[in-house]
Amino acid sequence: MQYKAVIFDLDGTLIDSLADLADSANAMLASYGYETHETEKYRYFVGNGSRKLIERILPAGKASSKEFVDEALAKYKKIYEGRFLEKTRSYKGIIDLLKKLRERGIPLAVCTNKHMEAAATIVKVLFEPDTFAEVIGDRPGFPRKPDPANVLQIAENLGAKPEEIAYLGDSMVDMQTAANAGFLSVGVLWGFRGKEELVENGAEVLLEEPLELLEKVEFVN
Numbered sequence: 001m002q003y004k005a006v007i008f009d010l011d012g013t014l015i016d017s018l019a020d021l022a023d024s025a026n027a028m029l030a031s032y033g034y035e036t037h038e039t040e041k042y043r044y045f046v047g048n049g050s051r052k053l054i055e056r057i058l059p060a061g062k063a064s065s066k067e068f069v070d071e072a073l074a075k076y077k078k079i080y081e082g083r084f085l086e087k088t089r090s091y092k093g094i095i096d097l098l099k100k101l102r103e104r105g106i107p108l109a110v111c112t113n114k115h116m117e118a119a120a121t122i123v124k125v126l127f128e129p130d131t132f133a134e135v136i137g138d139r140p141g142f143p144r145k146p147d148p149a150n151v152l153q154i155a156e157n158l159g160a161k162p163e164e165i166a167y168l169g170d171s172m173v174d175m176q177t178a179a180n181a182g183f184l185s186v187g188v189l190w191g192f193r194g195k196e197e198l199v200e201n202g203a204e205v206l207l208e209e210p211l212e213l214l215e216k217v218e219f220v221n
Contacts, residue, residue: 002220003184005160006101006213007151009169010112010119010137011046012191014094015126018042019087024080025057028072034059043192047171049113049138050077077115084118090126091190093210098131100214105221109134109154113144113173133158146176151183166217168207175201186213 011017019039026036037045037057045056054073055063062068101108110132112119119137134157136150143149155165162182169175170191178185179202186205187198198206205216 001163001184002218003106003166004164004220005107005109005155005158005166006219007109007111007154007165007167007183009167009171009174010110010114010122012043012170012193013091013168013174013188014110015088015090015122017084017088017122018046018192020080020084021046021053023086024083025053025076027079028054028076029057031075032072034062046192047113047173049144050115077118080118084122085125088122088126091210095127097210097213098127100211101219102131104219106219107133107158107160109136109158111136111145111151111154111177113138145173146180148177148181151177151181155181155183166205166213166219168213170198172197172201175203178202184217186217 008014022039022042029036045053051069051073054069054076058072098108108131110123114137116137116139120135123132123135134154136154138144151167152162155162165183166186167178167183168186168188170188171193175185175187175198184205185203186207187203188207189195195206207213
């Protein structure tokens with residue numbers, strides 16, 4: 001099968017943002033006097049959007065209060081806004097992969113459950129202008145992955161059929177998104193989650209490093 005476009009997840013796929021996410025979330029918790037969490041634990045707290053992240057890290061009694069979650073989420077976003085590029089960088093090999101795909105005329109896009117403002121800013125700062133035809137993050141009133149609505153909208157905008165798109169991600173959410181959309185599901189092993197989770201959720205291709213994509217998947221303009 002030949003593929004004509006690539007859609008990427010962001011955190012754990014294009015960028016290693018774990019430390020900044022953990023530091024910001026822990027700063028929010030500390031501001032309330034709550035117990036913080038080890039950075040490694042955030043590998044499993046993130047992935048379903050910022051609100052779900054906050055619900056997972058708050059004490060149980062607070063996580064069940066919509067009003068308090070709203071307040072804590074707003075505080076977290078403000079903290080994260082001021083530090084989300086302190087330690088966050090693209091993964092080794094990602095820039096080369098994007099360059100080679102663009103040289104082949106393959107359109108690229110990003111779909112993430114990270115809130116839209118942060119996603120757009122990070123992409124703008126860390127990647128060359130016009131690398132991605134579209135960047136979609138978490139927006140009020142729109143479904144989050146693994147709902148396929150956003151990625152299918154991107155596919156339509158790119159002018160590609162679902163079966164012509166490779167979707168790269170590092171978690172079960174991403175593999176489920178690809179399956180729900182009818183894309184080729186490509187699991188990356190350098191991200192936040194592990195091989196077992198990717199395989200159990202339908203990864204059709206696994207990558208040890210970014211440039212392997214060009215060896216394992218055939219692309220045509």
